[in-house]
Amino acid sequence: MNFTRWSARLPGTQRRAAARADRTSATSSQVPATTGAQGTGSVPAARAESAPAAGPDADPVPSLDALSVHAILGQVPALVAVLYGPDHRVAYVNDAYAALFGPRTPGIPARTALPELDELGLLPLMDQVLRSGRPRTVKSRRVPLTAPAGAPAPARTDPDARPRHGYYTFTCSPLEVGGSTAAQRGVLVFAADVTDQVEAAERLRASERRQREAAVTLQRSLLPQELEQPDDLRVAATYQPGGKDTAVGGDWYDVITLGAGRTALVIGDVMGRGVRAAAVMGQLRTAVRAYARLDLPPHEVLQLLDGLAAEIDATQIATCVYAIHDPNEGRLVYASAGHLPILVRDPDGTVRRAAEPTGPPLGTGGWLHTSGSMPFGPGASAVLYTDGLVERRDEDIDEGVAALERAFAGATGSPQVMCDRLIRALGVTQEHDDDVAVLVLQHPARTGHDAELFHNAALELLGGIEAAPRARAFASGVLASWRFPTDLRDLGVLAASELVANSLQHGTPPMRLRLRRTDRRLIIEVTDGDDHLPRRRRAEPADEAGRGISIIATIASSWGSRRTPGGGKAVWCEFALPAGHP
Known part of the structure; x- marks a missing residue:
């Protein structure tokens, strides 16, 4: 911009410069003169001495009057x-x-x-x-x-590049x-x-999206990639990360088949967000799967988790509920460490909350967890969930649980459909500020052809030398009535004979032989009153005993043992049904 057009010769500028000169001379005339360094005069005015004298030759302040x-x-x-x-x-x-x-x-x-x-x-x-x-x-x-009209368009070196x-x-x-x-x-x-600012903001948003996608991928990688599907249950789960930030959460769930038709279901929540919460969650989930393989009661699993959580990070609060479904008992046995109650819907539509006991969160120590149970027969459904589904900032959490009960009472369809309907009914959207995990299980009431694929048979054994022959005869008759192939029937009779013989030698009455078939496997289980679990060991050539469990492990698809409530144990084995067998 050209400032030379402003001139001190303009009339207005001359008047202002003259006025400043008059004021300066008047101020100077009022300042007393000094008498030297040793004199007794007044101190000279610093402002008057330091101010430059204004005159006709001084540079004027520019005026905007003539600015175009x-x-x-x-x-x-x-x-x-x-x-x-x-x-x-x-x-x-x-x-x-x-x-x-x-x-x-x-x-x-x-x-x-x-x-x-x-x-x-x-x-x-x-x-x-x-x-x-x-x-x-x-x-x-x-x-x-774009180029203005009449101007040549800029060259495009990349024909695929967007304008x-x-x-x-x-x-x-x-x-x-x-x-x-x-x-x-x-x-x-x-x-x-503002192109640079908009593009910078878009790059920032894209970076945040990538980071969030990476965080969600990390979170989901810590969760089951595919849920195990038990023979007797239908299960599905949904996880939705909360918030728009890149911090991962600590919600997790799992379904673990324990053998003999029993299934463990677990859901938990590590409070807070971030890598630390996700790391603690990953360790707890891995530990749950390891402890589940011990086939312990729910309260004992939580007791072990409680000690592990304190060792991992005593500052991280984690809640968890662990439940076991046994189709033979028709009940859901559970234990809770500070988690929200399981909801069970009966076939008639009545929704019940799992009652106490509920212990403190994991990692607190000094608490003896206990197990509770509730009926869960054919036609029943249950939902396990984290607090993100029912907790809202403006209402009590009990109101959220009550809203979930109402939604669960009317939810129908497959477990996955029910998960989605519960998410929508509770108003959970992509903008929800907390992680949500939901696990739904159903025990379908089978009729017609499906019912023919699920059978149970049991024989009470009082001991004595006639127990083993009775068990073999019982197993042979039941397996023949279930129309199993001859080779599978022979293996089943041999397994029943070995399990009963092991119980007769090492266990105490009462004893029971239970045969169970599903659409995928044959299960043989023997229970007795002794709580010492068998171990597979190598028998020496000269030994006359000690080969029963080894035989079972060799001929069966899987085997295991567990302690039963009230004392005693159960030893079981499974045989996978051949493909195409009705």
Whole structure:
């Protein structure tokens, strides 16, 4: 910008300079003279001595009186257009505007002369400015960066590259256009280039999306990739990460088949978010699977988890509920460490909460967990969930659990469908601020052909030398009635004989032989009153005993043992049914 047009010879400037000189001389005449370093005069006025003397030769303060608005707007890098009248006729566009959109002829309405403003939706905004007399702003409007009319288009080295766009923030301000006698109401359109800011914000959002996707992938990798599907239950789970940040959560769930038709179901929540919470969650989930293989009662599993959680990180609070379903008993046995209650829906639609006991969260120590149980027969459903499903900032958590009970009472369909319906019924969306994990299980009531694939048979044994022959005869008859192939029937009879013989030798009455078939396997189980679990060992060639469990492990698909409530044990083995067997 050229500042040489401002001159001290202008009349107004001369008067102001003379007035300043008069004030300075008057101030100087009032300051007493000094008498030297040793004299007794007054201290000289620092302001008067340090102030430069103003005179005709001093540089004047520039005046804006003669500054050309046209010259300033022409050099502004922003887009500027001045329009007047109710139809927004063009009065002026600056060089930056003409360079982007091309030159414009003054006097033509904006709808014809400035079609880009119409495409950007600014004409209605300009109407509002004229009516209200107040400025209006629209932010980050996308503007194609194309060459103006008559100018050659820029070369495109990459034919697949997308055309680049710019982003501008438009401000429309009211102003008077023309002289004082012929002034008209108009609008000043000022557009600042914010392309760099918009692209930087988009890069930041893209980076945050990638980080969140990575965090969610990490979270999901710590959860089961595919749930185990028990023979007697249908199960499904849903996990939805909360919030929009990149911090992973600590919710987890799992389904673990224990053998002999029994299934463990677990859900837990490590409080807080971030890598530390996810790491603790991963360790606890792995530990649960390891402890589940010991086939311990639920309260003993939580007791072991409690000690492990304190060792991992005593500052991380974690809740957990661990449940076991046994189709032979038709019950759900559970233990809870500070977690929300399991909900069970009976075949008639009645929803019941799992009652106490509920212990403190994991890692607190000094607490003896106990197990509870509730009926869970054919036709029943249950839901395990984390607090993100029912907890809201503006209401008590009991209200959320009650809302879940109502939604669960009316939910129908497969377990996966029920998970989705419960999520929607509780108002959980993508913007939900907490992680949500839901695990639904159903014990279907089978009829017709499906019912023929599930059978149970049991024989009470009182001991004595006749127990083994009775067991073999019973097993042979039952397996024949179930129309098993001969080779499978022979293996089943041999397994029943070995398990009963082992119980007769090492156990105590009462004894029971139980045979069970599902659509996928044959299960043989023997229970007795002794709680010493058998171990597989290597028998020496000269030994007359000690080979029973080894025989079972060799011929069966899997085998195991567990202690039963009230004392005693159960030893079982499984045989997978051949493909295509009805």
